[in-house]
Amino acid sequence: MSTLYLLHKPFRVLSQFTDSRGRATLAHYIDVPGIYPAGRLDHDSEGLLLLTGDGRLAHRITHPDRKQPKTYRVQVEGEPDEHALAALRHGVTLNDGPTRPARVTRFDWPDVPPREPPVRYRASVPTCWLEITLTEGRNRQVRRMTAHVGHPTLRLIRWSIGSWQLAGLAPGEWREERIHLPRRDAGHDKQARHHHRPRRRRS
Known part of the structure; x- marks a missing residue:
């Protein structure tokens, strides 16, 4: 059995x-020794981050051959029309090449947790929430894709990685799951999980 930690990484962590520059790090929120992120999430992005001390489990999560789908809930500037949404779904060409097709839908998420500092509000500029699912992980890909179609990202929250979801975790909270790794790789992994109550490190 391996242990996986699911953390809701706050903004600007x-x-x-x-x-070395004294910025907020994961150590402010989770104090389990010997673990490290399986993948990363940008400093100015929020949401699900997976951590483990098991190299084999980390490899299974992050290796490109696994194509773990990652879903983001994204607040963008303006209201994308169907042409812009279709471009995101079919793939756009960025400076490092065309993106793979993505699943993109408009998303109404009224219960978004507050962010500090909040997204700047401008009465003359509407915003829209999208849910975007990718099967690749380029640097700042979601932000570059939405900017490419004329709708810069204002706020980005990673909701899920594969079957792991952010549900139930407030910013800064984490929970652990016990994972059973099969002896040999198969087309689909069988995972036994035990959910624990979310925890927040107290400073």
Whole structure:
């Protein structure tokens, strides 16, 4: 059995445990020794971050051959029309090449947790929430894709990685799951999970 930790990474927190410049890190929120992120989430993005001390489990989560779908809930500037949504769904060409097709839908999410500082409000500029699911993980890909179709990202929250979801975790909270890794890789992994109450590190 391996242990996986699901953390709701807050805005402007680095996906690492130390920083020479004194910025907020994961150490402010989770104090389990010997773990590290399986993948990363940008400093200015929020949401689900997976951590483990098991290299084999981390490899299974992050290796490109696994094509773990990642779903983001994204607040963008303006209201994308069907042409812009179709472009995102079919793939756009960025400076590092065309993106794979993505699943993109408009999303009404009234219960978004508050962010500090909040997204700047401008009465003359409407905003819209999208849910975007990718099967690749380029640097700042979602932000570059929405900017490409004329709708810059204002807020980005990663909701899920594969079957792991952010549900039930407030910013800064985490929970652990016990994972059973099969002896040999198969087309689909069988995972036994035990859910624990979310926890928040107290400073």
